[in-house]
Amino acid sequence: MCQCLTASLAFQSSPGFELNPQFSTKSGACLVWSEAIHTMLISHAKWRSFTELHLPPGGTAGHMLKCSLASHESVDAMSEAALVHGGRADVNPVQDLGFMSTRDLTAPDGNLRGVGWIRKGRLELWPRE
Numbered sequence: 832m833c834q835c836l837t838a839s840l841a842f843q844s845s846p847g848f849e850l851n852p853q854f855s856t857k858s859g860a861c862l863v864w865s866e867a868i869h870t871m872l873i874s875h876a877k878w879r880s881f882t883e884l885h886l887p888p889g890g891t892a893g894h895m896l897k898c899s900l901a902s903h904e905s906v907d908a909m910s911e912a913a914l915v916h917g918g919r920a921d922v923n924p925v926q927d928l929g930f931m932s933t934r935d936l937t938a939p940d941g942n943l944r945g946v947g948w949i950r951k952g953r954l955e956l957w958p959r960e
Contacts (some may be wrong), residue, residue, distance in 0.1 A: 835874065835875065836874045840872055843862055843872060848862040848864050849862070850862060858873060858877040859871055871897070881895070881935075884922065897945035898945070899946075900948050901948070907934070909934075910946065916939070918936050918937055921934055921935065922936060922937050922943070931948060932947065933947035933948075
């Protein structure tokens with residue numbers, strides 16, 4: 832695990848959030864905030880595998896907010912809604928692995944959003960490093 836990710840993990844887990852090892856690797860860590868909210872901390876190298884957009888410079892705020900939706904169709908619908916409401920859809924390549932799909936969009940304010948779906952009971956197919 833890179834030094835910046837180790838430091839972020841120590842800081843973010845200090846309130847008592849637990850690590851979810853199923854979605855944690857040497858390049859990313861999943862913290863469970865609640866039953867409904869999980870957050871991913873990823874290395875800069877891993878970030879660059881998700882998007883060609885630049886990382887914000889140090890001292891500025893920036894993040895990619897991803898949310899899990901109920902179906903593959905709802906992922907497509909949210910991307911289409913982004914276009915209708917002034918955002919940009921598919922700012923990164925669409926990922927469709929059959930058992931899971933993700934699409935990334937930008938909100939009109941420029942913040943990066945991601946939406947995804949994964950078929951329950953298929954987590955063993957999640958690509959790991």
